[in-house]
Amino acid sequence: MTMEVLLTGASGHVGQAILGxxxxxxxxxxxxxxxxxxxxxxxxxxxxxxxxxxVAEAVAGxxxxxxxxxxxxxxxxWESVLQNNIHGTYVVFDAAVNAGVERIAFASSNHAVGxxxxxxxxxxxxxxxxxxxxxxxxxxxxxxxxGVSKATGELLGxxxxxxxxxxxxxxxxxxxxxGHPPRDYERGQAMWLSYRDCAHLFDRCxxxxxxxxxxxxxxxxxxxxxxxxxARTYLGYEPRDNxxxxx
Amino acid sequence: MTMEVLLTGASGHVGQAILGxxxxxxxxxxxxxxxxxxxxxxxxxxxxxxxxxxVAEAVAGxxxxxxxxxxxxxxxxWESVLQNNIHGTYVVFDAAVNAGVERIAFASSNHAVGxxxxxxxxxxxxxxxxxxxxxxxxxxxxxxxxGVSKATGELLGxxxxxxxxxxxxxxxxxxxxxGHPPRDYERGQAMWLSYRDCAHLFDRCxxxxxxxxxxxxxxxxxxxxxxxxxARTYLGYEPRDNxxxxx
Numbered sequence: 001m002t003m004e005v006l007l008t009g010a011s012g013h014v015g016q017a018i019l020g021x022x023x024x025x026x027x028x029x030x031x032x033x034x035x036x037x038x039x040x041x042x043x044x045x046x047x048x049x050x051x052x053x054x055v056a057e058a059v060a061g062x063x064x065x066x067x068x069x070x071x072x073x074x075x076x077x078w079e080s081v082l083q084n085n086i087h088g089t090y091v092v093f094d095a096a097v098n099a100g101v102e103r104i105a106f107a108s109s110n111h112a113v114g115x116x117x118x119x120x121x122x123x124x125x126x127x128x129x130x131x132x133x134x135x136x137x138x139x140x141x142x143x144x145x146x147g148v149s150k151a152t153g154e155l156l157g158x159x160x161x162x163x164x165x166x167x168x169x170x171x172x173x174x175x176x177x178x179g180h181p182p183r184d185y186e187r188g189q190a191m192w193l194s195y196r197d198c199a200h201l202f203d204r205c206x207x208x209x210x211x212x213x214x215x216x217x218x219x220x221x222x223x224x225x226x227x228x229x230x231a232r233t234y235l236g237y238e239p240r241d242n243x244x245x246x247x
Numbered sequence: 248m249t250m251e252v253l254l255t256g257a258s259g260h261v262g263q264a265i266l267g268x269x270x271x272x273x274x275x276x277x278x279x280x281x282x283x284x285x286x287x288x289x290x291x292x293x294x295x296x297x298x299x300x301x302v303a304e305a306v307a308g309x310x311x312x313x314x315x316x317x318x319x320x321x322x323x324x325w326e327s328v329l330q331n332n333i334h335g336t337y338v339v340f341d342a343a344v345n346a347g348v349e350r351i352a353f354a355s356s357n358h359a360v361g362x363x364x365x366x367x368x369x370x371x372x373x374x375x376x377x378x379x380x381x382x383x384x385x386x387x388x389x390x391x392x393x394g395v396s397k398a399t400g401e402l403l404g405x406x407x408x409x410x411x412x413x414x415x416x417x418x419x420x421x422x423x424x425x426g427h428p429p430r431d432y433e434r435g436q437a438m439w440l441s442y443r444d445c446a447h448l449f450d451r452c453x454x455x456x457x458x459x460x461x462x463x464x465x466x467x468x469x470x471x472x473x474x475x476x477x478a479r480t481y482l483g484y485e486p487r488d489n490x491x492x493x494x
Contacts, residue, residue, distance in 0.1 A: 078337055086333065086399075090325055115409035139386065139461075142406045152333075152399045159389045162362035214386075 002027045003206060006058055008049060008092060009068030011036040013176055014107055014198060018066065021199035026206070031058050031069065049088035052095065059092070059099040064206055067092045068107040076146045085149035086156075093160045103167040104157065105205035108214070110174050110191050110226075112151040114143020117187070117225075126186040128222045128244070135227035136172070136214035154214060161212040169205045169235070173198075174218040174226070181221075181243035190223040191216075194241035204235040219243065249274045250453060253305055255296060255339060256315030258283040260423055261354055261445060265313065268446030273453065278305050278316065296335035299342065306339070306346040311453055314339045315354040323393045332396035333403075340407045350414040351404065352452035355461070357421050357438050357473075359398040361390020364434070364472075373433040375469040375491070382474035383419070383461035401461060408459040416452045416482070420445075421465040421473070428468075428490035437470040438463075441488035451482040466490065 003026050009015050010030035019028070019041055028042030035046050047054035049069040059065060069092070070085040089106070096104055113134055117125060124130050140151040150172075157168035174191030175182060176198055182188030193201075197219045213234055216226035222244035231237035250273050256262050257277035266275070266288060275289030282293050294301035296316040306312060316339070317332040336353070343351055360381055364372060371377050387398040397419075404415035421438030422429060423445055429435030440448075444466045460481055463473035469491035478484035 078341075082329070082334055082337070087329055090329070094325075115406070137386065139384065140402060140405070141409055142402060143409075145406070148399070148402050148406050151402050152395070155387060155389060155395050155398050155402075158387070159362070159392070159395050162388055162390075 003063045004029065004061065005206065006031060006062045006065045007042075007068065008032070008058075008065070009070065009107070010040070012068055012072060014068050014173060017176060017178070017195040017198040018202050021196055022203055025203065029058060029062060031055075033069070050083060050091055052091055055091050055095045056099070059095045059101055061099070062101060064103045064105070065092065065096050065101055066105045066107075066202055066205070070107075070149070071146070074111055074144055074146050078145050081145050081149035085146070086152050089153040089156055093156055097160055097164045097166055101166065103206070104160075104169075105202060106153055106157050106168065106170045108154055108170040108172045109147060109150040110172055110216075111143050111147030112140045112154065112172055113138070114147050115141035117143070123186050125225045126190040126223055130225065132225050133227040134216070134225060136216065136230055158212055167210055167212070169210055169213040169215060171201065171205065171215055171217040172226070174216065180246045186223065189243040190221060190225060191218050192221055192241075192243040193217050194219050194239075197239040197241050200239070201231065201235070201237050204231075204237050208235040210234050250310045251276065251308065252453065253278060253309045253312045254289075254315065255279070255305075255312070256317065256354070257287070259315055259319060261315050261420060264423060264425070264442040264445040265449050268443055269450055272450065276305060276309060278302075280316070297330060297338055299338055302338050302342045303346070306342045306348055308346070309348060311350045311352070312339065312343045312348055313352045313354075313449060313452070317354075317396070318393070321358055321391055321393050325392050328392050328396035332393070333399050336400040336403055340403050340413075344407055344411045344413055348413065350453070351407075351416075352449060353400055353404050353415065353417045355401055355417040355419045356394060356397040357419055357463075358390050358394030359387045359401065359419055360385070361394050362388035364390070370433050372472045373437040373470055377472065379472050380474040381463070381472060383463065383477055405459055414457055414459070416457055416460040416462060418448065418452065418462055418464040419473070421463065427493045433470065436490040437468060437472060438465050439468055439488070439490040440464050441466050441486075444486040444488050447486070448478065448482070448484050451478075451484050455482040457481050
């Protein structure tokens with residue numbers, strides 16, 4: 001039986017990467033504040049992620065939630081990330097648990113740990129010969145208020161897992177671009193995530209067995225300062241792309 | 248010269264413990280939503296911690312902030328902790344940094360890590376022979392939404408330290424009671440904090456040199472599952488009480 005999945009923020013880049021490869025693999029319910037277009041591969045719900053009533057209807061009966069919705073701007077102001085990212089994530093997780101949803105994949109961000117990239121460590125940390133790796137077991141160091149909001153979503157996921165048993169994976173998405181990695185931008189190449197690796201990673205989030213996880217969402221880049229091991233080990237993630245192949 | 252300190256939540260238990268021993272040591276500015284009484288040892292500001300204008304006036308010119316204000320109930324609902332604890336802490340930290348305040352001590356809570364106390368681990372974890380210790384380097388596991396809000400305050404502190412250089416210490420306060428530890432309550436005895444140890448700990452937070460710290464605020468209890476080492480090492484904390492002495 002095809003798994004039914006609610007995808008919030010379906011019209012954004014991450015949503016489009018996921019649907020680009022997985023539109024036929026799941027029965028999709030697509031939630032966004034903007035309509036994803038007439039060609040959208042599933043039932044469409046247009047609404048605000050902080051609207052408890054609409055979100056409760058959206059999660060009813062689905063097997064899993066991929067929660068991407070929120071203000072995606074790294075320089076977003078506090079009022080917006082407080083409302084859309086922190087409160088919005090609470091609304092989605094709470095509604096999902098109340099509806100008996102068994103797994104949630106949450107789009108966290110590299111910005112949850114952006115302040116590890118100190119002036120003393122860059123640009124060395126972006127280079128292949130540097131062996132420093134974050135693996136998600138460190139205390140977060142957000143690089144901006146957007147990153148604070150994403151790390152708070154991870155805390156909410158931890159709480160909902162511990163308290164209610166729902167499986168939660170937080171994917172700290174790197175730099176998602178279509179076709180080729182960012183050019184002349186070492187940081188972006190180090191945390192590049194190709195569209196097909198993104199879709200494959202979220203596919204694994206819907207298929208693998210886990211309790212609570214934090215993983216980094218990047219391709220198999222020669223340059224990187226995030227470990228791929230948790231995603232490989234616990235999700236069976238097998239990325240196919242590498243930003244070095246585009247040099 | 249006497250250091251001038253803004254104490255938010257001055258009328259609560261933690262505030263009263265601090266002022267009980269330290270009223271003459273600092274020049275106090277006392278902020279609370281309720282008036283702390285005519286005998287209050289300092290200038291009093293009555294206001295809401297989420298009121299940016301009042302908070303901006305409250306931080307102007309002080310050397311340090313001890314931020315205790317917020318909804319203190321472990322079973323507080325989401326709307327309250329979102330507004331009073333998460334947003335309120337943002338308002339205080341942001342105003343403090345804008346005013347050039349050089350250090351902030353933030354009242355976090357044992358509830359930020361309450362979900363480590365799983366059914367499998369309790370009550371053993373509360374007993375003297377158990378050697379498990381949390382030391383603050385672990386990813387938080389909040390035991391309730393209040394705990395989520397406190398762990399988010401820690402993230403905000405991390406961000407404001409990394410971005411703006413302000414020294415921040417987060418004190419995960421245990422079970423503060425006056426006179427004697429909780430009776431017939433192993434958990435409470437394990438995380439007991441006496442009034443005089445509480446005052447001494449916050450005194451150290453105002454005196455020691457640090458960048459960003461998470462410490463546990465408990466007395467030197469035989470029963471304990473929190474490490475005292477970070478507080479001893481980095482703050483010079485020397486607790487004098489031990490709940491076992493009251494058995």
